[in-house]
Amino acid sequence: MSATTQPNVDVPASSTVQNLTIGKAINLGLRAAMEKDSKVVVMGEDVGKLGGVFRITDGLQKDFGEQRVLDTPLAESGIIGTAVGLAVRGFRPVCEIQFEGFIFPGFDQINSQVAKLHARTQGRIKVPMVIRVPYGGGIGAVEHHSESPESYFAHLAGVKAVTPSNPVDAYWMIQQAIFSDDPILVFEPKKLYHMGTLKAPVDTAAEPMPLFASKVLRTGTAATLVGYGPTVKLCLEVAEAAAEEGNELEVIDLRALSPMDLDPVFESVRKTGRLIAVSEAPSEASLTSEIAARVQQECFYSLEAPVLRVTAFDTPYPPSKLEEHYLPDLDRVLDAVDRSLEW
Amino acid sequence: MSDMSSAEQWTHPEEGDLPPATAAKPTKDQVIAGLRATSEGGADLTQLLTPEGERVPSQIFDPYVADIDFEALRGLYKDMVIVRRADREANAMQRQGQLGIWVPLLGQEAAQIGSGRALRPNDMAFPSYREHGVGYARGVSFKEMLGLFRCTSMGEWDYQAHGFHPYTIVIGNQVLNATGYAMGQKFDGKVGDDDGEATIVYFGDGATSQGDVHEGFVWAAVYDAPVVFFCQNNQWAISEPTERQSRLPLYQRARGYGFPGIRVDGNDVLGCLAVTRWALEACRHGNGPVLIEAFTYRMDAHTTTDDPTRYRLSDEVETWKLKDPIERVRVYLTRNGGADASFFEQVEAEADEFAADLREFVFTMEDPPPERIFDNVYAEPSAALDKQREEFLAYLGGFEGGVH
Ligand SMILES: Cc1ncc(C[n+]2csc(CCOP(=O)(O)OP(=O)(O)O)c2C)c(N)n1
Numbered sequence: 001m002s003a004t005t006q007p008n009v010d011v012p013a014s015s016t017v018q019n020l021t022i023g024k025a026i027n028l029g030l031r032a033a034m035e036k037d038s039k040v041v042v043m044g045e046d047v048g049k050l051g052g053v054f055r056i057t058d059g060l061q062k063d064f065g066e067q068r069v070l071d072t073p074l075a076e077s078g079i080i081g082t083a084v085g086l087a088v089r090g091f092r093p094v095c096e097i098q099f100e101g102f103i104f105p106g107f108d109q110i111n112s113q114v115a116k117l118h119a120r121t122q123g124r125i126k127v128p129m130v131i132r133v134p135y136g137g138g139i140g141a142v143e144h145h146s147e148s149p150e151s152y153f154a155h156l157a158g159v160k161a162v163t164p165s166n167p168v169d170a171y172w173m174i175q176q177a178i179f180s181d182d183p184i185l186v187f188e189p190k191k192l193y194h195m196g197t198l199k200a201p202v203d204t205a206a207e208p209m210p211l212f213a214s215k216v217l218r219t220g221t222a223a224t225l226v227g228y229g230p231t232v233k234l235c236l237e238v239a240e241a242a243a244e245e246g247n248e249l250e251v252i253d254l255r256a257l258s259p260m261d262l263d264p265v266f267e268s269v270r271k272t273g274r275l276i277a278v279s280e281a282p283s284e285a286s287l288t289s290e291i292a293a294r295v296q297q298e299c300f301y302s303l304e305a306p307v308l309r310v311t312a313f314d315t316p317y318p319p320s321k322l323e324e325h326y327l328p329d330l331d332r333v334l335d336a337v338d339r340s341l342e343w
Numbered sequence: 344m345s346d347m348s349s350a351e352q353w354t355h356p357e358e359g360d361l362p363p364a365t366a367a368k369p370t371k372d373q374v375i376a377g378l379r380a381t382s383e384g385g386a387d388l389t390q391l392l393t394p395e396g397e398r399v400p401s402q403i404f405d406p407y408v409a410d411i412d413f414e415a416l417r418g419l420y421k422d423m424v425i426v427r428r429a430d431r432e433a434n435a436m437q438r439q440g441q442l443g444i445w446v447p448l449l450g451q452e453a454a455q456i457g458s459g460r461a462l463r464p465n466d467m468a469f470p471s472y473r474e475h476g477v478g479y480a481r482g483v484s485f486k487e488m489l490g491l492f493r494c495t496s497m498g499e500w501d502y503q504a505h506g507f508h509p510y511t512i513v514i515g516n517q518v519l520n521a522t523g524y525a526m527g528q529k530f531d532g533k534v535g536d537d538d539g540e541a542t543i544v545y546f547g548d549g550a551t552s553q554g555d556v557h558e559g560f561v562w563a564a565v566y567d568a569p570v571v572f573f574c575q576n577n578q579w580a581i582s583e584p585t586e587r588q589s590r591l592p593l594y595q596r597a598r599g600y601g602f603p604g605i606r607v608d609g610n611d612v613l614g615c616l617a618v619t620r621w622a623l624e625a626c627r628h629g630n631g632p633v634l635i636e637a638f639t640y641r642m643d644a645h646t647t648t649d650d651p652t653r654y655r656l657s658d659e660v661e662t663w664k665l666k667d668p669i670e671r672v673r674v675y676l677t678r679n680g681g682a683d684a685s686f687f688e689q690v691e692a693e694a695d696e697f698a699a700d701l702r703e704f705v706f707t708m709e710d711p712p713p714e715r716i717f718d719n720v721y722a723e724p725s726a727a728l729d730k731q732r733e734e735f736l737a738y739l740g741g742f743e744g745g746v747h
């Protein structure tokens with residue numbers, strides 16, 4: 001296995017390196033951004049004293065005060081709409097949406113103001129704000145707590161979106177998003193927040209990779225797997241399993257959802273001839289549709305099989321006792337790999 | 344200018360006594376004093392039964408509970424005990440891994456039973472997600488309500504027969520839905536006399552900040568919709584106290600929309616029953632909407648995943664223990680000869696039995712079949728989805744006999 005960069009490799013211990021979970025990495029990333037620029041404010045429901053329901057903002061209000069970390073009234077349109085005003089005024093607001101299922105009262109503000117102010121005013125008004133969205137399933141929750149709505153936002157011109165799959169990206173992406181002059185949604189795979197097995201050394205003195213770049217995590221020649229956020233871990237596990245059967249799969253972490261950086265995917269598919277895109281979102285009119293469309297356009301003569309997608313079904317998220325059937329898993333992705341190889 | 348020691352004073356300034364513009368904002372203490380005004384502090388709190396079990400006469404509201412004799416009061420007592428027992432059992436079952444999550448109602452029994460028992464069969468109730476007591480009062484089985492929390496369903500009962508809509512988790516959504524339902528009751532000609540229908544909708548103190556709730560108030564006012572907005576102010580929206588949502592006692596918001604608002608002691612089952620009947624009657628006769636703020640307290644965590652020690656003091660919880668909704672009824676019944684020891688023992692025994700039955704049900708509850716994922720996504724057939732279902736079943740079939 002010849003991984004380009006593995007998040008799990010050992011890094012020599014130094015004062016700038018810490019072994020972190022994704023959740024803690026975001027916490028430290030937020031802290032670093034707040035220390036760097038006093039205009040960075042964190043706002044959302046329960047983000048202050050409680051530190052957010054996932055504790056991602058833990059300790060920030062205590063250290064930066066109630067004017068930098070706002071426990072807002074309970075209204076998402078209010079959170080996002082006032083963040084727009086703060087951004088116009090020169091602040092860099094970081095909004096936390098408690099769970100992805102609750103972003104929709106704020107959708108109007110995102111669609112109508114956040115995404116359009118810059119173009120409407122021909123750049124006279126910038127909206128440098130971040131919307132953090134815990135997303136994805138597999139946590140045994142009640143409804144509205146496990147969805148993957150990222151495609152709505154990728155579809156929306158004027159906002160960008162990224163998603164980390166590991167602590168290193170988690171630490172840097174939040175900071176890069178905060179200091180970007182564009183509005184950016186950071187989709188955070190909530191199931192992975194506190195997963196100890198994903199802990200990795202994060203060097204806070206390192207040079208981060210560009211924000212809007214996908215990344216080859218494992219090289220192979222048999223077929224290409226592309227995933228993002230919560231499905232990256234799954235893709236790596238699939239590659240591991242396939243390797244035992246002699247099939248070396250290439251694994252790409254999309255990282256940026258909008259705009260997507262598909263050049264590494266095209267390059268990979270020109271080599272492997274096969275692509276399987278894996279996502280927890282339903283397939284209809286989704287990011288995986290977009291990937292399939294662009295790959296067939298760019299790699300038409302290299303394809304040995306149609307682009308296959310392993311996704312959730314085109315139904316509402318089911319009661320979570322059934323989520324193991326709803327979400328892509330090892331067997332379903334391996335099944336797709338087999339189908340692709342046998343095409 | 345007088346010093347403004349209560350929220351009331353700055354809300355209703357005397358003529359010629361307007362504060363200078365710079366002083367218009369109440370201090371933090373004034374806000375909190377207004378919001379937190381309890382039976383001791385709030386002249387506007389309607390209460391028929393004090394925490395000590397004293398009956399407080401009320402010219403306006405006594406007629407609404409004139410039929411509540413000892414027997415009826417024993418019934419309300421029993422409802423509350425059963426609901427609390429079921430709540431504690433569900434909480435325990437979550438701890439044992441039998442439920443995915445539980446949303447406790449502990450402390451809110453009087454608000455839920457009092458208002459729930461005020462409804463008539465033809466009335467409609469729209470709950471949020473904590474209203475297991477209202478559901479019980481509407482005749483929905485606790486077993487049916489637990490599916491949502493065991494994550495086997497989204498909550499399936501006969502909504503129309505019980506007059507109890509599905510739970511709504513997205514804060515505030517149901518307030519608009521209830522308003523629309525009430526508009527329908529009116530458009531159907533079911534409003535205007537004693538036999539009129541009405542709708543009640545439940546939401547929390549935190550929810551009052553949502554746009555949907557404000558829009559519901561506006562719609563209901565414009566269409567004279569027969570809807571009772573029943574806000575259980577349990578003092579907390581997860582970790583945020585009510586002063587994160589409002590400067591003004593919540594019931595006073597109604598004035599801005601042009602309908603009556605009233606604050607009732609949410610731990611007083613008699614008060615909640617009377618005030619809700621009063622409000623429903625106004626709605627039935629076409630004089631809705633009405634806002635009720637049931638002033639109560641969330642005695643337990645927000646949900647079983649919450650840790651309230653991170654944001655609130657146990658002193659506060661201890662103070663509210665003294666205002667327990669069940670204990671005051673017990674004291675009243677005992678002191679006035681409305682019930683004897685054997686009654687209370689019998690209720691305990693029934694509650695135990697209720698809980699044991701619930702427990703057995705949950706422990707033997709089966710998971711739904713995987714193909715349930717595809718069921719009822721649409722009312723009309725969808726060929727595309729049928730194809731996905733078939734492919735999924737074929738894929739699942741491949742595992743049978745371990746051949747995959
Ligand atoms: C639109 C939306 N945003 C956020 C949440 C997450 N959330 C669930 S309950 C809750 C607090 C609700 O407080 P309150 O309205 O006072 O009702 P209570 O839970 O106290 O009964 C929050 C923020 C949600 N369910 N829906």
Ligand SMILES: [Mg+2]
Pocket residue numbers: 547548549575576577578579580581
């Ligand atoms: Mg509350």
